Amino acid sequence: MGLAVFAVRPGNAVPTSQKTLPATDSATTPHRTRLYLKDGSYQIVMSYRISGKLVHYISAERDGAEEEVPLSLVDLDATHRWEKEHSPDQASDTSASPEPPAIDPELLKEEADRASLTPEVAKDLRLPEQDSVLVLDTFHGAPELVPLSQNDSDLNRNTGHNILRAVINPLSSPHQVAQLKGERSDVQLHVASPVFYIRVGDDTVPPTGGTPLTVDTHGASNAIKTDPASSSASDQYVITRADVRTGVRDIASFRIGLLGTGQSQEDIVETTSEVLPGGHWMKLTPKQPLDFGEYALMEVISDKVVNLSVWDFGVHPVAPENRDIIKPEPKRPLTLERRRPE
Known part of the structure; x- marks a missing residue:
């Protein structure tokens, strides 16, 4: 019991x-x-x-x-x-591995969005927020970002994104569609395979106040209009080799319909594109190395329309260093400073 x-x-x-x-x-x-x-x-x-x-x-x-x-x-x-x-x-x-404080997912998302505005393209080298088109170059073994300006011979140079639309006749033979002043671009790259970065979906591009322009494209439509706009991730880009003549560089037309088909065109280098995480930048890589000479990066807006406001550059390994470049900025280690007693 x-x-x-x-x-x-x-x-x-x-x-x-x-x-x-x-x-x-x-x-x-x-x-x-x-x-x-x-x-x-x-x-x-x-x-x-x-x-x-x-x-x-x-x-x-x-x-x-x-x-x-x-x-x-x-x-x-x-x-x-x-x-x-x-x-x-x-x-x-608990003493060995305390639980980390919880972080608001919204704050993590905002931080990721901010970082995607200035992504790292090489060690300690980040894209800026203010420029629209840059190219990754190497000078004396060190990576550098070089801003590219648009050049259309009629508008003032700017580092924004101007569009000078031109309808190219797909049946016409190659002919001059643009002429750039000077025999040499202000930007001279030192590598045969530069990588280009273009800001896409940028609503911060200021209006230029441009008015419609009429341009003789020798067989193309002369209904040409210039307007400020941002790049689209769906746009294509090609690199055209300029024909250097006395005091000018001529840019010739090409067959838009042949792009992506594997058929080569004289003086045309196609590119592969990749939108970086965050959707703010597009990375362009030439499909083949560039020989020494003068070039222009041209935007293809549709199957008949190109942007004649191009980004010009040259490839010359022995050229001096470019101006207004962006160099790597290593993070400085945190140090504690001694404070004298007051």
């Missing part, structure tokens, strides 16, 4: 049925814990187990006596919570 057990706070007598257990080796002695009761009191025990409607425990306060208490009087939630908070393993894990 079992005896009723009445739980009280430590230090008070607890009438219960009990029997003394043999002493155990210190290496196998259970860890002391608290068995909480629903009235807020607790017993310090070496171990406990639930058997039906009773909880059997070994008292740490009464020399290892085995006692029992009705399960209905035991607060198991409080008991488990105390065990979790005071577990030696839990304490060591």
Whole structure:
């Protein structure tokens, strides 16, 4: 016949049925814990187990006596919570690797969006926010970003994105469609495979106030209009080799319909395009190395329309360094400065 057990706070007598257990080796002695009761009191025990409607425990306060208490009087939630908070393993894990603070997903997204505006294109070299078209060059073994200006012989040079639309007759033979002043571009690259970066979807391009222009394209439509606009990720770009003559560089037409077919065209180098994460920049890579000479990067707007406002450059490995370049900026290590007492 079992005896009723009445739980009280430590230090008070607890009438219960009990029997003394043999002493155990210190290496196998259970860890002391608290068995909480629903009235807020607790017993310090070496171990406990639930058997039906009773909880059997070994008292740490009464020399290892085995006692029992009705399960209905035991607060198991409080008991488990105390065990979790005071577990030696839990304490060591918490001190060794505390949980990092939670970061708002919206803040992470905003930070990723900001970083995508100025992506890294080489070690410690990032694209800027203010320029629309840049080219990655290498000078004396170091990477550099060179801004490219648009040149259409009729409008002032600018580093924005002007569009001078020209409809090219797909059946006409190659002929001059644009003429650039000077025999040499201000920008001279030093590598045969430069990489171009074009800002796309940029709503910050300021209006130029341009008015419609009429340009003689020798067989193309003369309904030409200039307007400021940003590049689209769907636009194509080709590199055309300029025909250098006295005081000018001539740009010839080409067969737009042959682009992407694998058929080569004289003085035309096609490019592969890739939109960088974030959708703010497009990366253009020539499909073949560029020989020494003068070139222009031309935008193909549709299957019949090109942008005659081109970005001109040359390829000459021994040319001097370009102006207004952007160089890598290594991150400076954080240092603590000594402060003198005031």
